[in-house]
Amino acid sequence: MNTDKIPDIIIGRLPLYLRALQRMADNGVQTTSSQELGEHVGVSAAQIRKDISQFGEFGKQGTGYSIAYLLDKLREILKVNRIWDVALVGAGDMARALARYQGFAGRGFNIVMIFDNDQNKIGQKIGDFTIEDTANLVEKVKSAGIKIAMLTVPASAAQSVTDQLAQAGVKAILNYAPISVNAPKNVKVQYIDPSMHLQRMTYYL
C-alpha cells in the first residue's frame, strides 16, 4: 500500500476510528459498517469509506468490516502495533495525572521517564518514577532512543525544552503548555490546550 501521499487530515481521523473500533471489540462486537462506525465518531459513512479505502480494500460490500482485521490494519498504519516509550517533561499536576492515566495502556504508549528542573522535585517519586534532572534530559533521552515526549512545563519553559528534546532525537512532541513552540521540520508537535477547545465551542453558545 502506498501511504506516502495520504493527507494529514485523513491521518488525523484514523485514531478516532481506532478508538471507536477498540471500544466495539471490547464490547464483543466482531463486525461493523461505515454507517455504524460513523455514528460512533460523528463522521459520515461516505467519508469513512473514502478514508479507509486510501489504505487498501478492508471491507466487503454487504458484510462490512471485520473489526479485528481493521484494528490490526489501523494499528499498523499508525505504527502503534508496538509500544513507544515516552518521556514526560515537567513534573507538576498534569504529569501526575498523565502518569496515572489509564488511556495509554494498549494504545501504543508507555511513559518511561519524568524530568523536572526544580531541585525540590528531582529525586521525588511520581508513581513508580523517580523525577530526573532536566539537565540530563538530552543525554538520557538520546541514549534510551526515545522518540516521543510530552511537555507539561510552564509556557515560559516550553521552547527551551522543545529545543532540548529535538537535540535528543525526539520526533513527536505533545505540548500541554499553553504556547506554540518552534521545532525543526522533522519534529511533529501536537497541542493540548483545553481553553482552545472551550473557545471553539463558546462560539456556538
Add this chain to the structure above:
Amino acid sequence: MNTDKIPDIIIGRLPLYLRALQRMADNGVQTTSSQELGEHVGVSAAQIRKDISQFGEFGKQGTGYSIAYLLDKLREILKVNRIWDVALVGAGDMARALARYQGFAGRGFNIVMIFDNDQNKIGQKIGDFTIEDTANLVEKVKSAGIKIAMLTVPASAAQSVTDQLAQAGVKAILNYAPISVNAPKNVKVQYIDPSMHLQRMTYYL
C-alpha cells in the same frame, strides 16, 4: 457581520490565532501581519487573511493588523469577552491538574464547581473547591445556569454524566474520558485524548 455560515473548520482556527495574538500583546507587540501571525501558528498567511476576512475588514493593506483590535474582535466572535462558569465532573488527578491550571485565566473560563460520585471524595477539597455529590449535579448546574462542563470521569461513566449535563442545560462539554459520547444535537462535545494526538504523530515516525 454575518457569522451564521462560517465553516466549523475556520472557527476551529480562531482560538489558535487568539492565543498567538495574546502572546504577542503580552510581549508588548502592537501590530502584526498575516505573514508573522502565520509563522507563529503554522497556518499560511493567505489562509489567515481569508479566515479573518470572514468576519469583516480588520487589517489595512500595508500596515497589518492592530493586535489589540483583532484580540477584541476575536474575543467577541468567540464569545470569550466575558467569563464562563465551568463545572468539572470527576474529581481525580486530571481534575486536580485542571483546577490549578493557569491556562484558563484571562481566556474566558472559570471553574466554579467540582463533582464526584465517590462518597470518600465528596466533601473533600481540591484547591478552594469542596467536591460535591454528582447526585446533585443536575439541580446545582441548572440553578447556577452553567453552560460549560469538563468531564474527567472514567470512560464507563462518561455517557451517563453527559446525559445528566445535557439535562442540566449544559451546551458545551470538554470530554477527557477516552470514549466518544452521544449528546443531543444542541450540545457540543470536544475531546481531549492524548493517545489520539500521539497516534496522529506516530504515523510519521
